[in-house]
Amino acid sequence: MIILKLILKNALRHKLRTALTMLGIAVAVSAFGLLQTVVQMWYLGVEASAANRLIARHSVSFIFPLPLAYRDRIAKIPGVENVTYANWFGGVYIDKKQFFARMAIDNETFFDVYPELVVPKDQLESFNRERNACIIGEDLVKRYNLKLGDIVPIDGDIYPGKWEFVVRGIYRPRDKMTDPSNMFFHWKYLDEQLKADWPERAGAIGWYVIWISNPSDAPRVSEQVDQLFANSSAETKTETERSFQQGFIASAGAILTAMNFISFVIIGIIMLVLGNTMIMAARERTREFAVMKTLGFKTGHLIGLIGGESLIISAIGSAIGLALTFPITEGFATVLPKGWFPIFHVQTTTLILACAAALLVGLAASLFPIQRAVKTRIVDGLRQLG
Amino acid sequence: MAIISIAGVSKSYWRDSLEIPVLRNITFAIAEGEFFGLMGPSGSGKTTLLNLIAGIDRPSDGTITVAGTDVTALSESMLARWRATNIGFVFQFYNLMPVLTAFENVELPLFLTKLSKNERKERAEFALEVVGLGDRIHHYPKQLSGGQEQRVAIARAIVADPTLLVADEPTGDLDKVSAEEILKLLERLNTEFKKTIVMVTHDPRAADKAHVVKHLDKGELS
Numbered sequence: 001m002i003i004l005k006l007i008l009k010n011a012l013r014h015k016l017r018t019a020l021t022m023l024g025i026a027v028a029v030s031a032f033g034l035l036q037t038v039v040q041m042w043y044l045g046v047e048a049s050a051a052n053r054l055i056a057r058h059s060v061s062f063i064f065p066l067p068l069a070y071r072d073r074i075a076k077i078p079g080v081e082n083v084t085y086a087n088w089f090g091g092v093y094i095d096k097k098q099f100f101a102r103m104a105i106d107n108e109t110f111f112d113v114y115p116e117l118v119v120p121k122d123q124l125e126s127f128n129r130e131r132n133a134c135i136i137g138e139d140l141v142k143r144y145n146l147k148l149g150d151i152v153p154i155d156g157d158i159y160p161g162k163w164e165f166v167v168r169g170i171y172r173p174r175d176k177m178t179d180p181s182n183m184f185f186h187w188k189y190l191d192e193q194l195k196a197d198w199p200e201r202a203g204a205i206g207w208y209v210i211w212i213s214n215p216s217d218a219p220r221v222s223e224q225v226d227q228l229f230a231n232s233s234a235e236t237k238t239e240t241e242r243s244f245q246q247g248f249i250a251s252a253g254a255i256l257t258a259m260n261f262i263s264f265v266i267i268g269i270i271m272l273v274l275g276n277t278m279i280m281a282a283r284e285r286t287r288e289f290a291v292m293k294t295l296g297f298k299t300g301h302l303i304g305l306i307g308g309e310s311l312i313i314s315a316i317g318s319a320i321g322l323a324l325t326f327p328i329t330e331g332f333a334t335v336l337p338k339g340w341f342p343i344f345h346v347q348t349t350t351l352i353l354a355c356a357a358a359l360l361v362g363l364a365a366s367l368f369p370i371q372r373a374v375k376t377r378i379v380d381g382l383r384q385l386g
Numbered sequence: 387m388a389i390i391s392i393a394g395v396s397k398s399y400w401r402d403s404l405e406i407p408v409l410r411n412i413t414f415a416i417a418e419g420e421f422f423g424l425m426g427p428s429g430s431g432k433t434t435l436l437n438l439i440a441g442i443d444r445p446s447d448g449t450i451t452v453a454g455t456d457v458t459a460l461s462e463s464m465l466a467r468w469r470a471t472n473i474g475f476v477f478q479f480y481n482l483m484p485v486l487t488a489f490e491n492v493e494l495p496l497f498l499t500k501l502s503k504n505e506r507k508e509r510a511e512f513a514l515e516v517v518g519l520g521d522r523i524h525h526y527p528k529q530l531s532g533g534q535e536q537r538v539a540i541a542r543a544i545v546a547d548p549t550l551l552v553a554d555e556p557t558g559d560l561d562k563v564s565a566e567e568i569l570k571l572l573e574r575l576n577t578e579f580k581k582t583i584v585m586v587t588h589d590p591r592a593a594d595k596a597h598v599v600k601h602l603d604k605g606e607l608s
Contacts, residue, residue, distance in 0.1 A: 002494060002497045006486070009485035010485060013485055287481065291477070291481040294473075295469070295475070295495045295542075296471075298466045378437075379434075379437055379442060379443050382481075
């Protein structure tokens with residue numbers, strides 16, 4: 001009890017110094033939280049991947065199409081439960097800053113393979129009935145104030161022309177990691193337009209999504225798919241959805257690694273800041289520690305006193321920092337171009353990491369002052385001035 | 387009957403490879419209930435000898451027995467426990483915790499005992515009454531005069547009812563009036579509360595209060 005009282009009173013002995021140290025920790029924890037959030041949001045697609053899904057794309061690049069005819073042959077491979085496909089549509093909605101994924105999909109199978117996209121049954125039926133219908137994520141509803149029956153006009157770029165889609169469904173992400181800002185429409189609608197305007201581009205899809213019954217079959221099924229189309233004009237590269245998503249972010253890998261590294265460097269810096277404060281505080285109290293030892297207080301009491309003060313400063317600074325992380329992250333998300341990150345919020349892992357870092361910083365910063373206080377002989381401590 | 391027995395005690399410090407002898411073969415005893423004064427010039431080893439008696443330093447040679455315990459044979463942890471119950475220390479510069487009130491400073495050593503909160507409160511208030519600061523219990527050290535701070539330090543030294551009170555130049559930092567008050571208080575603790583007191587001083591007026599005075603010079607008793 002008295003140790004706790006001394007910890008609190010000692011922590012407030014130099015109010016300005018303690019406040020500045022806490023502020024430093026708070027700023028560092030907020031920066032750590034923001035950087036970690038950015039890194040984690042980049043990896044969101046990877047985290048959201050299903051173990052049962054494989055992606056088959058053109059072996060050269062994702063931008064080259066595959067024939068629709070591959071679907072039935074893939075479906076016959078043992079272990080394959082369902083096969084669907086999609087095309088990246090691109091296009092511009094309002095202006096080029098309004099980014100969200102627009103994909104042409106097979107309306108009959110796509111939502112079976114993506115059960116995390118939850119569409120009300122009546123809306124799905126309505127979508128299936130209408131060729132130029134689309135289903136949008138609930139984030140787009142909020143972002144653009146859209147509702148069922150609204151027209152979404154898109155200026156085509158990959159597929160030139162003025163395209164108009166009617167909102168017939170709104171999907172809700174089942175999981176926190178699922179992107180709530182996609183737009184899906186009928187591949188058949190796209191294909192019909194292509195047959196009319198660019199017949200040489202018709203009958204092609206962007207990639208296949210293969211649902212396998214057992215995730216452990218993934219290597220075998222992937223190999224069999226690729227063997228099936230080896231030496232054809234459109235060879236495939238099949239991999240797990242996770243690997244596919246990782247391939248997307250590989251180009252930014254160095255930047256992400258640097259950001260991750262910097263976020264931990266920040267933790268190192270706050271450790272030094274707090275360590276410096278604790279060293280100064282312990283040095284000033286050398287004589288008091290000696291008096292306490294004279295009175296009969298033991299090493300454990302001094303460890304509790306110094307370690308406790310360090311932890312309490314670290315904990316309060318970190319709590320302020322964590323509380324600030326949420327508005328800072330939200331503010332950061334608003335200045336980013338729309339759609340850069342479909343989901344941008346602080347993850348539980350970031351909070352756990354920040355708390356663990358605060359604990360580690362608090363403990364590490366007190367090690368040297370504790371060692372000094374414990375090792376100083378009483379008679380030397382009593383001679384200390386100030 | 388001797389409460390403190392010092393036999394053949396020597397103490398040296400090492401500075402690099404140079405041995406600096408501070409005390410040489412000291413042997414004497416202090417009777418229970420005595421007010422013992424230790425005088426000598428600066429650097430004579432008075433404080434070192436007091437520290438050895440109080441168990442906050444260890445001799446290079448010899449034994450020190452206080453109230454039947456050979457303090458030179460105790461481990462650091464045992465020595466800490468022993469000090470908590472047997473020694474009350476009064477420093478020249480008071481050494482109060484600046485962040486604690488007079489009451490909290492006096493109560494501090496009692497946290498090492500098994501006393502209840504109420505018992506601690508009663509004891510601390512009584513100790514402050516004894517030193518005449520019953521009306522200053524919620525004052526912080528910086529709100530007290532030097533003499534009052536030293537009285538709080540004395541209250542802290544006696545609150546756990548130790549066997550022995552050791553005082554290192556208790557009047558060394560005080561004006562004449564305050565010094566006289568502190569000496570009277572120590573005298574009262576010796577006569578009224580039967581406390582054995584070992585006091586280091588180089589103030590002859592302080593030494594006059596002691597029943598027995600020994601002189602140290604260059605580490606040897608004279």
